[in-house]
Amino acid sequence: MNVKEKLIAALREKETRMIDIRRYLHQHPELSFHETETAKYIANFYIEKGLDVEVETDVNGEHGVIVTIDSGKPGKTLAIRADFDALPIEEETELPFASENKGVMHACGHDGHTAYMLVLAETLAEMKEELHGKIKVFHQPAEETPPGGAIGMIKAGCLDGVDNVVGIHVISTAPFGKVLYCEGEMHSARSFFKLTIEGKGGHGSSPHVANDAIVAGSYFVTILQTIISRRINPFDMGVVTIGSFDGAGSFNVIKDKVTLDGDVRAMSEKARSIIDAEIKQICDGLEVTFGVKCRLEYTTDYPVVYNDPTFTRQVVDILKNTKLDGVDGIEQTVPQPPSEDFAYFAEKVPSTFIHVGGQVEDKPTYFHHHPKFDFNEKALLVCAEVMGSIVVDYLNEAK
Template sequence: MKEELFKKLNEKQSRMVEIRRYLHEHPELSFHEENTAKYIADFYQKLDCDVRTHVGGNGVVVTIDTLKPGKTLAIRADFDALPIHEETGLPFASKNEGVMHACGHDGHTAYMLILAESLIEMKDELTGKIVILHQHAEETPPGGAIQMIQDGALDGVDNVLGIHVMSTMKTGEVSYREGAIQTGRSYFKLKVQGVGGHGSSPHMANDAIVAASEFVVAVQTVISRRLNPFDVGSITIGSFDGKGSFNVIKDSVELEGDVRSMSEETRTTIEKEIRRIVGGLEAMFGVTCELDYKNDYPVLNNDEALTHFVVDSIKSSAIPEITAVTRCEPQPPSEDFAYYAKERPSVFFYVGAMPADGHFYPHHHPKFDINEDALLIASKAMGACVLDYLKGETNK
């Protein structure tokens, strides 16, 4: 069956590229992907499958039911873009000003559509069910994954697999890691309220900038002095809004920060310590503070047994375009696929998509691009896992 599937994918490779380029030209931001969702749903209209639209918002769930007993595997591809002005100079660059597919989600959708079409054509040879999760809003909290889950996208699903193409990894390489593989993320906004005044009379005011600056310095000690040195965590103050006149003492300042961690225990510790520092700030400077602290995407954990299955499936399939299957280091960014992994044993792995000349830009860069050969590789790697899964290889 793999030979048959791979033959179909080879024959349809040019269509994958065409779809990717069309989507790249017409990107849409998270929670605003109406046209993309319609494009995806329309693709399936004449195919032998069940299509459910507006799942959790703009999500599309496609079910391929073989009408034969077996397990149910979900495979996921996201389709939102980013608020970035594209600078690639590609002939198929974004036509939507200030919006760009700068993370590869256009490629995810393109390979998944063609893979799904090919699996539908082979459904008489398969058992069980395949659920295609075309997910909106991966880039922006609360994220489309949790919304789709709440709307029943995982009902009856046993396991979930996902792929991300990576411009930073060589094309031809597939990378994986069991356990914690991508960070959990938190966000906070802090307003420090003091008393404004004239720069010549600081004793008659209470300088919010001084208090807020102390917070910026003190909060870094959470990582260096409150975490076990073997734990992973980071705190970034990305916004400090203290702009005013040079001779006016600011009465209030607003800060915004980003927190990353690789375990729920670490995430809890960081939040507790930040809240404690905020309390100390009020006592030390006599200011009042308003802290809005939100935990969003959890740590992404790959199921160990299922990870081994994925690796064995890809290696044993002898896919000619794959030059190496390697265990990689954990990845610093967060990913809302983590919500699926909290609900079902899941695996998220990576397909290298570095341009052929070796010169690449990282994800979310205005010049980001992928090697389109990665689309065929992703479709074959995921397709091999699907076929092995449905014939019961995971039970061995």
């Protein structure tokens, strides 16, 4: 057997361990910037294998675990990344290994990313003498919550000497066995905001002596959508969503203040900058039109995930030339609306971010961030085999 065949055979023998690790992590989720025990679990896994572990802590207190696997031979350095934070969601899956932490759930698959990566890294370390160059394994915290954990790891120097980065995300709604890639823009950029509108409270029977903040807020929600329909190129992607409108009160009381929380997505920095500017301009107009005071807190965070076309084609060629039993097609997909802080890695070095189908069998499918989210655990082995194949061929072809 060649090196890749040995790796795949070893991974298949360890599939049960991947599943066991995933289920343990699923039972013990931790929120972004609070993943202390998860980081310890990851670090201890490698320490017990005799591997050198770096745990990077930045000003936000996040913990990114980095393991370098050095073949001892000259060659390129490839980084492979998995995230490990959970979400503030009360789990409703009724799985036997459901979350034991109330109000916290692995509802995006990061438990699976961590599980397959641990076993893959262990196996690559066992075979390092048959490889060339270096592998840097990034276990990244805080993907779900701005400013994201990638920034802290990059500031700590994780990309020093790295030629390329690969990331994989399991997708619950994609058919099991499908590997999906996209050249160029893969995931949208994101901004978010909080708008507080202050008017003048009063009695519902006498609106003329008050200044209704709810009316101004409602106008804002409605006119906001004209940014997408009238300011963004129809061939570009932009989305503005108001996720929260806090105007609760009594039926006969005119509210003096309301708070709105909004989400912005765009597939280009140009589109995002237009949306950002237009929202601020609308707020200025609200003050003039309704005589209210607007306090806008606006944050621009994750950029567009850009898959370097040349490197992406190299990765796709590797996969198309590899026979993997669990892979039922390698297909180009369209750009995806959700955002990902993998974008920060891709800004610094040529990178690619691919999806692996993980649709469950014999039960309803729920999208990521849903309280009933789950994925097909067979996808763990597929992720490991796909990433492992990329690593082996990338390093040994570039020796």
